[in-house]
Amino acid sequence: MGVFTQVYDTPAAVPPARLFKAMTLDFHNLFPKLVDSIHSIEFTQGNGAPGTIKKITTIEGEESKYVLHRVDAIDEGSFVYNFSIIDGSGLPETLEKISFESQLVEGSNGGTIRKVHAKYFTKGEAVLTEEELKANQTKIQGLVKLVEGYLLANPHY
Template sequence: MGVFSFFHELKTNVSPKRMFKALITNNHDVLPKVSPSIKNIETVQGDGGVGSIKQTNFGDDAHYKYMKNRVDFLDAENYVSKFTLIEGDALGDQLEKICYEMKFEDTKDGGCVIKITSDYHTKGDVVLKEEDINAGKEHAMGLYKACADYLIANPHVCA
């Protein structure tokens, strides 16, 4: 098994508190409204806190059917979350799991920077292709930007 780590960040004009709520603690309410490919997000185990498992179900026209993420760490005061993609067709036959850490940090203008570390754990001696990683990264960044736009257009959401 190999581990390939990637780091990226995104600046938004939305506060860390609202972005954290929208993408982490209230994602089941917000993300299906933001992305037409997300049918729903349901907690299939636990109460949403550490150890819980959330399943994201995608619509018929989406590239994937579903994925399950386990919540590994949650700090709502400092806006930090760690979670692991443990099941779903996004893992394919090359990945055992993907571990994520997301930090939402204040910026001087009232927005935030989302700092994301992704650790891809491969099966066997698989070597990941950069274009595959970039495609997933671009999709995620598009979702985060769409979420920020939604929050700006709807100031009462996650306030």
């Protein structure tokens, strides 16, 4: 098994508390409304605390896939949310799991910087290319920007 690591930051023009609420605490309600391909997010184990497992089902075209999202750590006071994608038909066959450590910190002008440390655990001798890592980073940063846009358009959320 190999481990490929990425570290990156994503700025957002909303305060950390609002972004944390939307991307972490209310993720299961908000993301199916914002992301067309997400069909549902259901808790299969737990209530949101560490150890909770969420099943995220996506539909793209005629194909339905899912991933199991496990909450590894959550700290509302310091805006830390660590989770892993541990199984499912949406997890590439070359990966055992993907673990994300993220923290929201105050950025300039009342905004946020989302700091991410991602680890991709590959099966056997599988290798992730720089292009694959960059595509994954772009996808995650796009989700942050999608939520940012929603929060800016809905100041009372």
